[in-house]
Amino acid sequence: MQTGKGLLLKADPIAAVFRDEVKASLSRASRRPRLVGILATSSAPSKFYAEFTKKQCEDLGVEFILKKTGAADTGDLGEGEGVEEAIIEANEDENVDGIMVYYPIFGPQQDHYLQQVVSPYKDVEGLHFKFHYNLYHNIRFIEPQSLLSSSVPSAASAGVVESEDPPPGTAKSIIPCTPLAIVKCLEHVGVYNKILPYGDRAYGRTITVINRSEVVGRPLAALLANDGARVFSADIDSIQEYTKRPRVAGAADASARRYHPRHVVHPTAASLQECLALSDVVISAVPTAAYKVKTAWLKDGCVCVNVAADKNFESDVRDKASLYIPAVGKVTILMLLRNLLRLQQYKAVV
């Protein structure tokens, strides 16, 4: 039995790898990209994040313009006032390469509306429906022109993953920043197994994701399951299992043993305690300070990742976890800048 504490891994060394990659790409770019940040509320965390984005951009040589509107501006405007107009203006400005909006503003429903107003060609956060649709359908490579169309790609194009390199005429689809940052952290710490073929490198891992929002939890569960993991997606009122593998592993018919081109979702009768007992990895993103994953329920030697602003793990988490990543924000911002560079590629093709 292991008696030592698990490793505390801050995101800095993971971020450093991507910082170098983004820097190298920027040095090859013909033009310094311009990112517009839109701050429309008086929320302190949003203001802090806006300043953080600005500093990161300046360090790396990306032009960052902060546009303040609504309660973030000086006038007597309300929370969020003018934000839609600011997005439309940035959409129509040819000199703007990327747009990020500091959410939450109005709450999930109205914010989801705003996320569709941002042009997919400038959507560095990857929150547009088109990108979510691709993610859920395991469509990894897209023809950038296809973003011009309101219709969704045929289901037949899902899950065709031959290699990590996009086929000619295509580029990688944009993936929402936060789920992508978490996947990159899991790659870094070896949860993804590079010996396995691309598109199936999380095979063999059981992962619990706590939170099923459209911004973090659901896309993350889908990404991990599309990469081969068995995922328990836990929300306040239900637990679901995301997997692309057949449920009856021992089926006699070979076709019944083939896995799906993308994840499928089933309800599960397992409790959170039962899911955690099976989980090699536990990721929690519950936006309330009161919520804590019980250390006693964790599997010995598991990997824990906290995504919430207020820590979702108890202070003794490393008594059980072999590895604990307390925050991923520093990786998230680099994923955003990576998306900005990818969107510039799209533009070159369209």
Next chain:
Amino acid sequence: MQTGKGLLLKADPIAAVFRDEVKASLSRASRRPRLVGILATSSAPSKFYAEFTKKQCEDLGVEFILKKTGAADTGDLGEGEGVEEAIIEANEDENVDGIMVYYPIFGPQQDHYLQQVVSPYKDVEGLHFKFHYNLYHNIRFIEPQSLLSSSVPSAASAGVVESEDPPPGTAKSIIPCTPLAIVKCLEHVGVYNKILPYGDRAYGRTITVINRSEVVGRPLAALLANDGARVFSADIDSIQEYTKRPRVAGAADASARRYHPRHVVHPTAASLQECLALSDVVISAVPTAAYKVKTAWLKDGCVCVNVAADKNFESDVRDKASLYIPAVGKVTILMLLRNLLRLQQYKAVV
């Protein structure tokens, strides 16, 4: 002082007018339209509504096919399982003219995702982002081809309303069924003044809308304000004022007195009680049985419309209201069939 009770107005006579209109349009149609209903949960109200749709369609001569999936189906599937696949199948089936999905399924966020999967050319409920965008921007007429594009129309095209008839090459945009049904009820009872020019017929009315969801409350507040009303939009945590008129009515400069091409939104310091005291019309759509609008707070002689399944008004509402409409569902279903016919027109143009 009036001592008698206000009028109780059921939706039937309002629905009857539209039933005749839809019947006449169908008799002129070259082909019987086909509507697919997708039921993916075991929810009793959804099941009831599906049966209601079926009966209405059959009475009017619309072909209705109910597709059951997930927990609505016989197997051991979970709530909502297979619903996205069923939508995609109906999108791709050329013989399907309209798709309606019985929400709620997963909750507002994931349901909003599903609403974007439905092709806008088959979206009888009017829940696609493109239609919401047009509504919020007071874009009433569209070129049907524009729905093929993922980009949003220029803000410059907002609020150009010369007459009720679409200019050549355009058609009316689809409006979400429930807000549209409420507007039709208000037209029927004279809240809209036909003597005023089209696009401004609610001018002079003060209306409180209780609920600010993206499905009912916010689009309704926007529609009413775009039509000239002063609207208080009340939600659990804030009250906003929607209006297209300048806030300083007495401004010396004529241009400052001109109204906006579409509504603008401002926070207001008024309490719900203060808003109700000013309101000629009160519409409530709060999905909890416990919520009741206090009769004591209503303005004498106002018009009250309940949209919630559980009544949001107290039983003595007509002690104050001159007119009370307890339900609008029978009008809503006709708006849906009207949208189905409009979408057939789109197809003819594209």
